Amino acid sequence: MLFYLTLFLVFLYFKIARVHYKSEKLNVGVVVQHFFVAISAVMLLIYGIQNIAWYLFVGSAMLFFIAAGLMIAAIQVGIFIDGKPFIKLSMVFKAMPFLTAAIVILSIVASN
Numbered sequence: 001m002l003f004y005l006t007l008f009l010v011f012l013y014f015k016i017a018r019v020h021y022k023s024e025k026l027n028v029g030v031v032v033q034h035f036f037v038a039i040s041a042v043m044l045l046i047y048g049i050q051n052i053a054w055y056l057f058v059g060s061a062m063l064f065f066i067a068a069g070l071m072i073a074a075i076q077v078g079i080f081i082d083g084k085p086f087i088k089l090s091m092v093f094k095a096m097p098f099l100t101a102a103i104v105i106l107s108i109v110a111s112n
Helices: 002-023 028-051 054-077 089-094 096-111
Strands: none
Touching (some): 002 028, 002 096, 028 054
């Protein structure tokens, strides 16, 4: 179960990273975060290919990819309550370091 949670967080992170790349400038800290998440994602994908049935792995990956894309699209369009945005993109961008730490830790735990 931890594998699937981490897989979803990886797809969510890379969707956020794509939006961040288009709207903000890259700096060294963000590139280092991307590197750590990419290494964790490769480690997680290798574990999934070796230990999970291919139809479960591919099906869940497709579902998580679509869900992450829809979540980020909903944040970009905006969810408004009383004329004020409920979640802003800047709030999501500030959560990226915490998401990176969660992905790295969970991928290490899920791979063991």
